[in-house]
Amino acid sequence: MPLQKRKAELAICETAGGEEVVKKVRADMRGGAEAGGREEQAVEEPVGLSHAAADALSAATSATVEEPTMPQPTCLVWFKSDLRVRDNPALYAATTFEPGTANINSGMKQIRVGGSATTAAASASNLPVIALFLINVAEWALHDMAPLRADFILRNLECLKHELAQLHIPLIVRVVEPDDAANHIEDRHHPVAAPTAVLEVARRVHARHVFFNREFEVDETRRDKATQHMLEADGRTVHTFQDQCVMDPGSVRTKEGKVYKVYSMFRTTWITHVVRDRMWDKLTPDPRPNPKGACGAGSAVAAYLARWSEVPTQLAGDVLRVDPAQAILARTHFPAGEAEAHARLATFLADRSPMYTTHRDLVAQAGTSSLSPYLSSGILTTRQALHAAMRANNGRIEGGSAGLAKWISELVWREFYRHILVAFPHVCKHQPFKPEYKNVPWLNDPLAFDAWTRGRTGYPIVDAGMRQLNTLGWMHNRCRMITAMFLTKHLLHDWRRGEHYFMQHLIDGDFANNNGGWQWSASSGVDPQPYFRIFNPLLQSQKCDPDGTYIRHWVPELTHLHGKALHNPHAELPAAEFARLGYPTPIVDHKFARQRCLKAFKTALGKM
Template identity: 45%
Template structure:
């Protein structure tokens, strides 16, 4: 008998490990509930709830194939080897199949499981599934992992032209087993259940994910390049939560995009090529996670930036976390995150740069806060985005390029529709006043809205000075030599 160990691949369609297991013989599925590990990783309650909700339609889909889904608890991942070994011995499992996951803790967990199983004569097989390319297969001419995205993308395009990753066949129904599927947990201790409004924004299941992808490819991808930066427009795919949980695969996304563009990557629709580039950014950051493990350890990708004089400013950090900075585009974005579990991608950059440059607060504070609230929280993408914005990461924005939140607001929300939706207290302001209510004057500004917590010009100068005074990488290498 075969065991498919489900993790961040909560689907039965185009699931590499599931297909491989079913091909080899009668198959049982298992999912591990790991609350201590999820807390250690700062996983958001809405994200944990989303995973649990996706287990239900997945269990039903597997049941139609006569593959029972079992639920076991391994509170922390160091318990996974013993829990899985016990299950394998109970059921007479010959081999365990799992799709690869990336990050230091994930790698250690899988290595420990493989060793424990091997000691008892049980095979462990892992498969490329949540990426288009195996980490380590896209390298520079000198054999190292790419640090510049544009170069990485070029090699990816060349590989895709040579061979397109194919959708994996779904398993056929197997003969019924004498194993009964387990009841599914509705909640997990320590993780609050989100409100009905948030849940309604993110329905569970593969059918929902595939419908979203199909609708996006049919109706919106053509306009993606022009509308993706406008937070008041539905210009993005809204698929990130489904990709992070593996309810849909990057292969499915790539095939849908190409199908809408006559099979072209770089020509044809600018919207399609721009969206494929976004898929490759996701790929790039996971390769970085493997090639440069220090980013899994809360370390800056650029070692010299570990010496930045980050400020200990708890009052300002709290104002940022509450959406009370006095800058409407920042505050509206934070409120969107707190109420929906999601933030528009352009605003993730604006909000991150405000925290790390204008407030000069450590990017790790923001990275953690995002993970604690994002329904699509993903270590690689979240870390990559924060380090890009704070100029500490690979291929990051130059330190002297600091987004001005007022300019960004006027450019990407010119009518103030996004701001008015999330900050109804500003709804009566005209579109000139809306972006910077402090200009209205008066001792206390606009009623029920805070005055700005920082002077943009002075804070910009402070950030530039902090970066200019960093030791160079060469100096660090000499001092450590």
């Protein structure tokens, strides 16, 4: 059975008494099931493995991996969604770590300095640094990763390996096998496989200190905590860092200390903090190189490094196999590497940002940065993007260039959704942000869903968007909103199905942004406007693709049409001419769908 189709999985959950148990949950939930949504709660990290459980797993692993005596200790950096060398707190901390001196585990604030430091020679007291990346197909598939995104990660890993080699830092690309989950854990795909693999690598390379940047989703937090506990139970120190946000999640609050639920107010306070603390200027210095030959041919770990040094060009098995034609297209549109990300950023800021306010919603134009795949996989940080944009705007975060200020405010959406995810982890658990929206009577018509996925709804702008997604693994933001709202409001289909479909196809798939975007579109999210925001797809089409270039490109059946007929061929063309197009009649009438939607939402909210 393909992994993506698995409906039941096991997860370690905490009981009311704090005891951890293995429990069945749905596989397609990011972080396990929950009976109901919590509206607001203190920012706290979900439970990982207890020390006792970690000890047990650690003991199970030690049966197979023995460390030789008196090895040269090393530092291990575990890369995840931070596939870059620059502005990487975990990597920098490892390369500057001097055992027995400063305690850097409390976070970047102690070691961040302004600007970009030059690469210095490693101090004699530094330990050699080894990098690790885990290819965990089971975990990726459980989280609906798109094959194109997996391909993008592999391509970027190759670039990372090259960048690290310049610093004489070897990269271990360790494939996580089901056997990495200790035998007494029944579920071979549970995230415990990753901690066990990290521990095994740490032992093999004699890593006394392990460094990594944290991730925020519930499963990922559990995995990171389990890893930390296992490593510590094994006598290793662990140093973790926050690299995903400019402002730490939980640090932007109202005067009363509450978490913001509305973007505009979050943005105002976020800007105040960023300017006051000059957060935009606090890039992590560049990492230092290893002493030459530290992990070279003669070293004790050389054989192990050689065994795991290859970056595969494709993954084993069928689960995340990428279509070759799609892969070629994606490689053209989204070449890999930090250098590419920075070049894109520079070109966008210099050439296109001045038109951002006027062009960002024109779907046929390259009016946006198309940096999302690089931000989602951590090839570029939000901090770097903000830093560059503010420099281009003469140090201003607001005012100055309207295009730059608007673009910065889009970066703030990215921050906002991460802060929301940490403060309201129920959004990771398949729950609406606003609990009152959980009773919408979705129709969930499988034929309608199928038509939507294939771009055969009879609404050209919706179909063009879906075909762009299916072909490129990327869709313009305006079309993401139009297609998402069409599925949830016009077809009354549960937003979670659309959320999964997007995730399974997006090269920039990012849980916080995707969940935020879908919940916003379905009105169950942070949008202060309630359910009656329903886009008219025909008006949207005329506004965002006025001359029809986008539709003509993605819906070739309509290539020869112009004007209103292109946006609404069924209504505008004579019946015989429409029939010759081979294009579907609209799947639902807009006015009818709108009324049906309003009724359904009112019923769910008890407003009828």
